[in-house]
Amino acid sequence: MEKYIKLNYLLLTRLFLTGSILSIFLFLVNIQRVDILSDKSLEGIFLLSFGDLNISGIKYGIPLLFWLLPMVFLLYFLGDDMASDFGRNAVYIFTRTHQRKIWFLAKSLSLFFYIFLYYFVQFFVLWIIASVYGLHLVNSEEGIFVILSMLILLILQSFIVLLMINLLALRTTQIIAYTIVFAGYIASLFFSNFLYEIQWCIGIIKWLPFTQGIFSWHNGIPSSVIAFIVTDFHLQNFSVLFSIIYQVVITTLLIILGTHKIEDMDIF
Amino acid sequence: MKSIEFINVKKSIKNKEILKNISVKLECGKIYGFFGRNGSGKTMLFRAVCGLIKPTSGEIHINGKTLHKDMSFPENVGVIIESPGFWEYYTGFKNLKLLASIKRKISDEQIRSSIERVGLNPDDDRVFKKYSLGMKQRLAIAQAIMEEPDLLILDEPTNALDEQGINLVRKILLEEKKRGTTILIASHNKEDIELLSDVKFRMNDGRLEQFNG
Secondary structure, three states, X not given: OHHHOOOOHHHHHHHHHHHHHHHHHHHHHHHHHHHHHOOOEXXXXXHHHHHOOOHHHHHHXXXXXXXXXXXXXXXXXXXXXXXXXXXXXXXXXXXXXXXXXXXXXXXXXXXXXXXXXXXXXXXXXXXXXXXHXXXXXXXXXXXXXXXXXXXXXXXXXXXXXXXXXXXXXXXXXXXXXXXXXXXXXXXXXXXXXXXXHHOOOHHHHHHOHHHOOOHHXXXXXXXXXXXXXXXOOOOOOOOXXXXXXXXXXXXXXXXXXXXXXXXXXXXX | OOEEEEEEEEEEEOOEEEEEEEEEEEEOOOEEEEEEXXXXXXXXXXXXXXXXXXXXXXXXXXXXXXXXOOEOOOOOEEEEOOOOOOOOOOEHHHHHHHHHHHHOOOOHHHHHHHHHHOOOOOOOOOEHHHOOHHHHHHHHHHHHHOOOOOEXXXXXXXXXXXXXXXXXXXXXXXXHHHOOOEEEEEEOOHHHHHHHOOEEEEEEOOEEEEEOO
16 A cells, blocks of 8 residues: 555645644634633643634634634645546556555545644644643643544544545546535534524534534533633533544545545546 | 457447447557547547546457456556646656556666656656656656556657657657557657558547548
8 A cells, every 4th residue: 555655745844834833823813812711721722722613603704714724724735635646647557556446545544644744733833832831731631631632533524524525526626526515514514503593403413524523512521621612512412432433434434435436437 | 468359339428429339459569540630539549448437338358358347457558648647746767666666567777768768867856847848748658668568558649749759759669569569549640640550540529440541
């Protein structure tokens, strides 16, 4: 499989720089609130930066904009990673090997690695800046749980979104693939806001694929970070573990679908 | 390579018939020229014989084996179809080395020799993105011939080449033929077809007809 994994070092550099700059931006945006709310909580600034989308504020756009910001850069850099590589090299690769499935798995793995690196850099840089500023974990055990949970949820969420776009882009144009998936993503968040506003069938929200990455909507949020959540909204039986399993299942299904599609598809 | 046989091959895309009932047998060791207007079906025919697309109906036999049943693409084939696509941020040598690593059949020396054969410098440290169109086309030809294929499928191989480049490619193709390679070449350039081909075909609206003109 390693022969199909060609890491693009320019792309890695771009992801590294963008992740770092984004962390600095998120720190500057959120630090004032941490100063007001707590005694130098490190887990607090992580929650404000990566873990909370104010459900009642989605309709106003601004919270949504901040929530989507890291994802937008990721889509810009990686939205066509698989499809463009396929379009560019497929003729040369698939007249040398029968292993289309392996190629798809290798591309999925490298996509996952890019996403992991992007978020890891963001979390790492934020940790460093916040520590230099004087923030620290108020409760070590809870703090590590909160930060790791957010990192895992965001990586899996982004992987699903990017797999969907890349898979669609293999079948249609990249712009249509972006539009369909991104519109679906935003629509599911607005739909969640709508259900919240009318207080009807709220339980549906936990089954929507694009709400799984929002840490603050889960139950079992540690008390040390509750104060940082803007709207006290938690779904029952919506644990972090549930979302991890849910997203792993979706990811597996997408990869199975992808390997089957690529095996049969015409290469134009 | 013994023979390539198309038996009633049809290909339709969105209800439009691109290849119409193509039946022809190609013997080994010859150069077959395919001439025709844009959109006449030349590239689609080449994609079909490479195994990149599945015919809607009909069969393609290569050395007696049926494509998409006994194999998914012809063994030991060199291909150029449309514009050359490589990894933009790697050098020409690195690009070919990556492709050669799939089959692991040839050495670095053989890769270098293929690059030199098309008039490029294997030690050129410019990345593919910085190559001129002619250099990109030459690298694509080096890619097609580097593993000493039994079958060469070349769609517009002289595109973007200057006169010297065109002459070099013609010389390489004749050398490859001498080695016993079967070559399928499509071109807008009637002169390429006239000069190189043992057998000439005209593609017209998805139909294939042999011609002697």
